[in-house]
Amino acid sequence: MGTADLKLPVDVPSTALFTDQYELTMLQAALKAGTADRRSVFEVFTRRLPHGRRYGVVAGTGRVLDAVENFRFDEDVLGFLRERGIVDEPTLERLADYRFTGDIWGYPEGEVYFPGSPILRVEGTFAECVLLETVILSILNHDSAIAAAASRMSAAAGDRPLIEMGARRTHELAAVAASRAAYIGGFSSTSDLAAGFRYGIPTVGTSAHAFTLLHDHERDAFQAQIDSMGRGTTLLVDTYDVAEAVRTAVEVAGPELGAVRIDSGDLLLVAHRVRHQLDELGATGTRILVTSDLDEYAIASLAAAPVDAYGVGTQLVTGSGHPTASMVYKLVARAGSADAGAPLVPVAKRSTGGKTSVGGRKWAARRLDADGVAEAEVIGTGPVPAELTDRQLLVPLVNGGEVVGREPLDAVRDRHAAARANLPLSAMQLSRGEPVIPTEYVTGRPGSQTGA
Amino acid sequence: MGTADLKLPVDVPSTALFTDQYELTMLQAALKAGTADRRSVFEVFTRRLPHGRRYGVVAGTGRVLDAVENFRFDEDVLGFLRERGIVDEPTLERLADYRFTGDIWGYPEGEVYFPGSPILRVEGTFAECVLLETVILSILNHDSAIAAAASRMSAAAGDRPLIEMGARRTHELAAVAASRAAYIGGFSSTSDLAAGFRYGIPTVGTSAHAFTLLHDHERDAFQAQIDSMGRGTTLLVDTYDVAEAVRTAVEVAGPELGAVRIDSGDLLLVAHRVRHQLDELGATGTRILVTSDLDEYAIASLAAAPVDAYGVGTQLVTGSGHPTASMVYKLVARAGSADAGAPLVPVAKRSTGGKTSVGGRKWAARRLDADGVAEAEVIGTGPVPAELTDRQLLVPLVNGGEVVGREPLDAVRDRHAAARANLPLSAMQLSRGEPVIPTEYVTGRPGSQTGA
Numbered sequence: 001m002g003t004a005d006l007k008l009p010v011d012v013p014s015t016a017l018f019t020d021q022y023e024l025t026m027l028q029a030a031l032k033a034g035t036a037d038r039r040s041v042f043e044v045f046t047r048r049l050p051h052g053r054r055y056g057v058v059a060g061t062g063r064v065l066d067a068v069e070n071f072r073f074d075e076d077v078l079g080f081l082r083e084r085g086i087v088d089e090p091t092l093e094r095l096a097d098y099r100f101t102g103d104i105w106g107y108p109e110g111e112v113y114f115p116g117s118p119i120l121r122v123e124g125t126f127a128e129c130v131l132l133e134t135v136i137l138s139i140l141n142h143d144s145a146i147a148a149a150a151s152r153m154s155a156a157a158g159d160r161p162l163i164e165m166g167a168r169r170t171h172e173l174a175a176v177a178a179s180r181a182a183y184i185g186g187f188s189s190t191s192d193l194a195a196g197f198r199y200g201i202p203t204v205g206t207s208a209h210a211f212t213l214l215h216d217h218e219r220d221a222f223q224a225q226i227d228s229m230g231r232g233t234t235l236l237v238d239t240y241d242v243a244e245a246v247r248t249a250v251e252v253a254g255p256e257l258g259a260v261r262i263d264s265g266d267l268l269l270v271a272h273r274v275r276h277q278l279d280e281l282g283a284t285g286t287r288i289l290v291t292s293d294l295d296e297y298a299i300a301s302l303a304a305a306p307v308d309a310y311g312v313g314t315q316l317v318t319g320s321g322h323p324t325a326s327m328v329y330k331l332v333a334r335a336g337s338a339d340a341g342a343p344l345v346p347v348a349k350r351s352t353g354g355k356t357s358v359g360g361r362k363w364a365a366r367r368l369d370a371d372g373v374a375e376a377e378v379i380g381t382g383p384v385p386a387e388l389t390d391r392q393l394l395v396p397l398v399n400g401g402e403v404v405g406r407e408p409l410d411a412v413r414d415r416h417a418a419a420r421a422n423l424p425l426s427a428m429q430l431s432r433g434e435p436v437i438p439t440e441y442v443t444g445r446p447g448s449q450t451g452a
Numbered sequence: 453m454g455t456a457d458l459k460l461p462v463d464v465p466s467t468a469l470f471t472d473q474y475e476l477t478m479l480q481a482a483l484k485a486g487t488a489d490r491r492s493v494f495e496v497f498t499r500r501l502p503h504g505r506r507y508g509v510v511a512g513t514g515r516v517l518d519a520v521e522n523f524r525f526d527e528d529v530l531g532f533l534r535e536r537g538i539v540d541e542p543t544l545e546r547l548a549d550y551r552f553t554g555d556i557w558g559y560p561e562g563e564v565y566f567p568g569s570p571i572l573r574v575e576g577t578f579a580e581c582v583l584l585e586t587v588i589l590s591i592l593n594h595d596s597a598i599a600a601a602a603s604r605m606s607a608a609a610g611d612r613p614l615i616e617m618g619a620r621r622t623h624e625l626a627a628v629a630a631s632r633a634a635y636i637g638g639f640s641s642t643s644d645l646a647a648g649f650r651y652g653i654p655t656v657g658t659s660a661h662a663f664t665l666l667h668d669h670e671r672d673a674f675q676a677q678i679d680s681m682g683r684g685t686t687l688l689v690d691t692y693d694v695a696e697a698v699r700t701a702v703e704v705a706g707p708e709l710g711a712v713r714i715d716s717g718d719l720l721l722v723a724h725r726v727r728h729q730l731d732e733l734g735a736t737g738t739r740i741l742v743t744s745d746l747d748e749y750a751i752a753s754l755a756a757a758p759v760d761a762y763g764v765g766t767q768l769v770t771g772s773g774h775p776t777a778s779m780v781y782k783l784v785a786r787a788g789s790a791d792a793g794a795p796l797v798p799v800a801k802r803s804t805g806g807k808t809s810v811g812g813r814k815w816a817a818r819r820l821d822a823d824g825v826a827e828a829e830v831i832g833t834g835p836v837p838a839e840l841t842d843r844q845l846l847v848p849l850v851n852g853g854e855v856v857g858r859e860p861l862d863a864v865r866d867r868h869a870a871a872r873a874n875l876p877l878s879a880m881q882l883s884r885g886e887p888v889i890p891t892e893y894v895t896g897r898p899g900s901q902t903g904a
């Protein structure tokens with residue numbers, strides 16, 4: 001905990017404490033009972049999409065790989081657990097040596113998903129897998145929720161670029177992950193410098209109302225900004241009177257002015273007026289950026305307006321009404337003893353109440369129709385039907401504890417665009433509906449499972 | 453950026469990059485224009501409460517103080533800004549020396565707030581204040597949204613304890629802040645070990661369905677948990693058949709069993725049945741914990757049920773429908789020159805479109821009725837009326853760059869309980885309504901402002 005002295009909001013250099021206490025107490029009880037080393041399979045899936053959404057977007061996988069790699073109990077953490085009496089000494093000894101040595105398979109990041117899709121499959125001993133529940137779910141539930149909203153917004157925006165500006169509306173580190181997820185979902189850039197630093201996402205930004213208000217006259221502010229950033233900058237024109245500001249902006253910058261930003265008012269109306277005024281002033285190449293409380297519906301409603309780019313904040317980082325995905329991490333199979341060769345037995349909660357799940361280690365494939373368009377998410381626990389062998393969705397991410405699935409963010413972004421393009425066209429409709437393709441289960445042999 | 457090599461999800465040891473790029477470009481332009489050192493006052497406030505909410509809860513102030521103290525541009529950060537060409541060399545030099553040397557006043561953490569309340573007031577040069585916008589808003593918007601939901605839930609729960617279990621439903625570090633905010637709002641404990649480590653919040657947790665499923669029989673799992681954690685533990689009884697599980701639980705643990713947890717089904721019905729069964733089995737002291745998708749309404753609906761404690765996850769960390777507060781950070785006054793003695797001039801955006809604000813540095817007071825119950829939030833820019841001098845809400849938090857407002861989390865939690873208790877009783881109603889007290893503005897002298 002090297003940075004703890006600094007009283008930073010971030011002071012957990014290991015990811016091991018992003019963990020619910022019950023994971024450690026279960027480990028302690030399983031160690032004592034001799035069941036901790038039973039081979040186990042956990043799967044991440046969601047029972048349903050957020051109400052009305054037509055597809056989900058897998059995001060956060062790359063961050064999960066980082067988190068698993070850095071899941072380590074150092075002396076400070078062990079001291080905390082000891083002092084609080086959270087687990088006993090044999091458990092602390094086990095934690096001190098903790099390294100994930102199992103296998104993780106999953107949907108590649110950026111892929112779309114549907115109810116029941118086995119988005120991540122974690123295999124190893126119960127002891128090593130059970131501890132990863134919370135950190136894996138935190139990352140996937142947050143990032144996938146943001147990416148899903150971003151994907152809808154980018155579908156609505158078409159070719160016009162989207163700028164992520166939501167940092168101020170969410171936790172300061174959630175904001176960095178949100179920028180990453182937004183980029184995967186199709187955004188082009190972010191205002192958040194930490195996201196640029198951490199993930200290499202292009203960053204943008206020019207000025208706020210405060211900059212205009214700081215100066216004695218709006219003209220002084222515009223002149224100062226042009227002097228500093230050149231004529232290609234974006235001037236904010238709605239601090240006082242928009243029409244006057246646009247006139248002043250073009251007087252100061254000339255027709256080479258890069259863009260104006262409108263952050264309030266009836267954007268449809270104002271954008272038309274500003275475009276007309278800019279054209280009359282000869283600033284035909286000056287672009288219009290709008291940034292006021294946009295969501296995918298507002299973006300769609302501006303499709304016919306003379307708008308060149310959208311800045312999106314609140315609704316992006318809050319998942320446009322669905323700030324979290326409802327993914328769960330469930331034990332689906334485990335061995336009947338700690339022997340290395342003991343066969344896996346499918347398991348599942350089966351009490352009434354709507355939280356039942358399907359036991360057994362699963363594969364998943366996306367079946368295509370004759371035109372190559374997705375027509376079903378097929379999930380099974382037995383042998384893979386021959387016609388689906390080359391449509392398998394799960395890829396190796398961690399192999400014997402070693403991360404093998406890391407990839408550049410741009411590849412993830414491209415994958416999402418391709419996966420979405422492969423869905424039926426109605427996936428793009430913003431109105432509420434059912435998942436755009438159904439989930440089908442192929443029942444495997446009941447009983448034990450072996451092999452991959 | 454010492455931890456960057458580790459590829460951690462957290463690798464920003466300074467808070468300086470939790471910043472929107474436009475804050476740096478404004479600084480550059482103001483430096484060039486000679487306006488960067490004009491004395492300036494920024495205020496944090498919200499134009500409205502989330503729809504139907506009756507009061508807001510200030511949370512995150514303690515984290516803001518940490519963030520301001522650690523707002524530093526080290527070599528890695530400066531190198532990033534240089535390499536990306538985000539600002540020029542004179543600006544980088546200024547950033548290298550950045551320390552906040554101004555004053556911050558604010559509502560004490562845990563206090564309630566209303567539309568227009570000047571929750572935080574940041575004073576200093578434009579240069580030093582403008583850079584703090586994003587990190588301050590990120591923290592206050594997130595934490596206050598969670599605390600407001602927590603406060604409603606704790607009002608609904610009455611004397612029954614609330615456990616925060618939402619880590620898996622939000623970003624892994626947002627979860628830590630959410631636990632802190634929940635504690636302020638009245639929660640008793642958290643499942644999140646990082647929140648226990650970082651903020652000393654009591655942590656709890658016993659077992660999940662996976663632990664029962666790991667074992668060959670439910671009885672084996674219960675026995676293993678009792679062997680490990682003692683009879684006072686909480687057994688999860690809804691993996692298979694609840695009635696059978698309760699019977700088994702009492703057989704294994706005896707009537708000294710601490711508690712059972714129900715995580716699915718019709719909680720009202722099941723809680724009654726389980727209570728009846730426990731009593732029949734002689735386990736009259738065994739408590740019932742319920743934990744399935746609860747929000748303040750579900751908690752209230754269980755008021756007459758034999759439930760002893762609530763665990764709340766998703767709805768807590770997502771702000772129960774309002775995952776972010778809508779606080780903004782606005783320049784409200786600034787000097788007309790960089791001279792130390794130059795008087796402050798009130799400023800405000802005034803274009804049409806609903807985003808106008810009230811200029812001038814503000815004080816705030818809560819006026820009480822004859823019974824000592826809050827009756828109005830009074831906000832002014834001029835002299836404080838004599839009858840309100842001892843009801844002033846803003847307290848010093850940072851004085852000349854030095855943090856003076858740090859306090860223990862329990863004091864904050866107590867303050868919130870007291871502040872809420874001082875509101876009209878209708879503040880506690882869960883149904884939608886207007887802010888429970890009105891905001892009144894006392895207009896000060898127009899023109900310049902001096903003094904505190």
